[in-house]
Amino acid sequence: MKKDFSRATLCVQGGWTPKNGEPRVLPIYQSTTFKYDTSEQMAKLFDLEESGYFYTRLQNPTNDAVASKIAALEGGVGAMLTSSGQAANFYAIFNICEAGDHFVCSSTIYGGTYNLFGVTLKKLGVECTFVNPDDSEEEISKAFRPNTKALFGETISNPSIDVLDIEKFARIAHKHGVPLIVDNTFATPINCRPFEWGADIVTHSTTKYMDGHATCVGGAIVDSGNFDWEAHADKFPGLTLPDESYHGLTYTKAFGKMAYITKATAQLMRDLGSIQSPQNAFLLNLGLETLHLRVPRHCQNAQKVAEYLEANKKVAWVNYCGLKSSKYYDLAQKYLPNGSCGVIAFGLKGKREDAIKFMDSLKLACIVTHVADARTCVLHPASHTHRQLTDEQLIEAGVAPDLIRLSVGIEDVNDIIADIEQALSKI
Numbered sequence: 001m002k003k004d005f006s007r008a009t010l011c012v013q014g015g016w017t018p019k020n021g022e023p024r025v026l027p028i029y030q031s032t033t034f035k036y037d038t039s040e041q042m043a044k045l046f047d048l049e050e051s052g053y054f055y056t057r058l059q060n061p062t063n064d065a066v067a068s069k070i071a072a073l074e075g076g077v078g079a080m081l082t083s084s085g086q087a088a089n090f091y092a093i094f095n096i097c098e099a100g101d102h103f104v105c106s107s108t109i110y111g112g113t114y115n116l117f118g119v120t121l122k123k124l125g126v127e128c129t130f131v132n133p134d135d136s137e138e139e140i141s142k143a144f145r146p147n148t149k150a151l152f153g154e155t156i157s158n159p160s161i162d163v164l165d166i167e168k169f170a171r172i173a174h175k176h177g178v179p180l181i182v183d184n185t186f187a188t189p190i191n192c193r194p195f196e197w198g199a200d201i202v203t204h205s206t207t208k209y210m211d212g213h214a215t216c217v218g219g220a221i222v223d224s225g226n227f228d229w230e231a232h233a234d235k236f237p238g239l240t241l242p243d244e245s246y247h248g249l250t251y252t253k254a255f256g257k258m259a260y261i262t263k264a265t266a267q268l269m270r271d272l273g274s275i276q277s278p279q280n281a282f283l284l285n286l287g288l289e290t291l292h293l294r295v296p297r298h299c300q301n302a303q304k305v306a307e308y309l310e311a312n313k314k315v316a317w318v319n320y321c322g323l324k325s326s327k328y329y330d331l332a333q334k335y336l337p338n339g340s341c342g343v344i345a346f347g348l349k350g351k352r353e354d355a356i357k358f359m360d361s362l363k364l365a366c367i368v369t370h371v372a373d374a375r376t377c378v379l380h381p382a383s384h385t386h387r388q389l390t391d392e393q394l395i396e397a398g399v400a401p402d403l404i405r406l407s408v409g410i411e412d413v414n415d416i417i418a419d420i421e422q423a424l425s426k427i
């Protein structure tokens with residue numbers, strides 16, 4: 001599949017090109033293991049001397065096809081699927097950080113990632129400093145230390161819908177000799193390709209728009225191949241020094257631009273094993289086939305709903321970067337000119353009980369712990385996804401205690417607005 005096909009074509013046909021007589025549709029290789037004629041052939045695979053399949057924890061043809069579709073969509077050199085978005089973000093950091101290391105992260109990120117980075121990674125000896133992404137380059141630079149190994153942010157933050165100044169973040173990261181890792185879950189490569197703005201690694205919770213139908217939890221890491229690990233060899237010994245578990249092979253020497261993603265697969269996935277099942281990869285692929293059709297519809301619907309909410313007297317505030325009133329409107333125009341995402345954050349006038357009454361009165365939009373699928377849904381982060389955070393941490397994470405997160409689906413927008421209207425009339 002040619003890399004220069006448009007994203008729409010890659011969505012439909014990327015990753016799997018059947019040969020003569022092979023299935024037109026990507027098959028599910030529902031097999032843990034793969035057969036070889038000689039033990040020598042198998043041994044070469046174990047030594048990473050040859051590429052091939054031997055055990056699904058390391059690689060599986062269905063997963064690889066879907067990973068290469070995602071890599072092509074992002075414009076990267078390689079990708080790896082993971083069992084969840086959480087696993088993707090964990091591996092993305094852990095692939096270059098070990099005990100004693102440090103990284104810097106935007107404070108306005110998904111609550112699960114905030115916990116992973118701030119609490120769980122700390123227990124493994126990896127420290128994270130959270131910074132306000134809207135601060136100046138000088139201010140953010142103050143968080144860097146000699147042992148800092150990465151900078152991390154979300155293209156569009158979940159749930160606050162802030163837009164990341166990717167070029168600014170890339171400049172800061174590169175000035176300090178570390179890669180920029182961007183979680184591109186909400187924007188998807190249909191609306192933004194962070195590599196084009198200087199990001200080095202992209203992660204995804206494929207659970208959201210990529211799957212798009214709320215059927216499978218999954219994640220992905222994509223490598224741009226652009227970061228020069230050798231130029232900062234002392235910072236990244238895991239990539240630039242021999243790996244004894246592969247007879248002293250050095251990833252940067254053996255795999256060049258594929259060093260980072262190969263290490264993530266051959267070492268982290270081998271040892272930690274958070275693989276996506278081939279069944280789920282198959283379903284993810286079905287979702288990806290229509291990503292380029294669904295994403296614009298989500299954005300069009302969300303724009304109309306955001307405008308409706310903004311004009312409503314019962315609504316205290318609306319944060320949607322497609323609105324001119326948004327603090328992030330200009331950044332959205334720059335990085336997301338074709339639309340941002342289907343998720344809107346807003347608050348109602350009145351008390352917390354009014355927000356709950358409103359949500360309970362919705363009929364078409366359901367209360368679910370999910371976002372970014374075909375069906376309109378709604379959530380109150382302070383009492384659901386982010387309930388483990390203190391009020392102080394909530395505000396630091398850009399989540400106002402009254403924030404309602406509305407994930408606008410691809411139904412008829414008039415029906416969605418009518419549902420919101422009848423629920424607002426109850427308060």
Ligand SMILES: *Cc1c(COP(=O)(O)O)cnc(C)c1O
Pocket residue numbers: 084085086087089110112113154158183185186204205206207208217218219
């Ligand atoms: C949901 C989400 C995650 C976590 O992904 P899971 O697939 O639920 O593990 C990470 N980042 C962002 C931006 C998300 O929205």
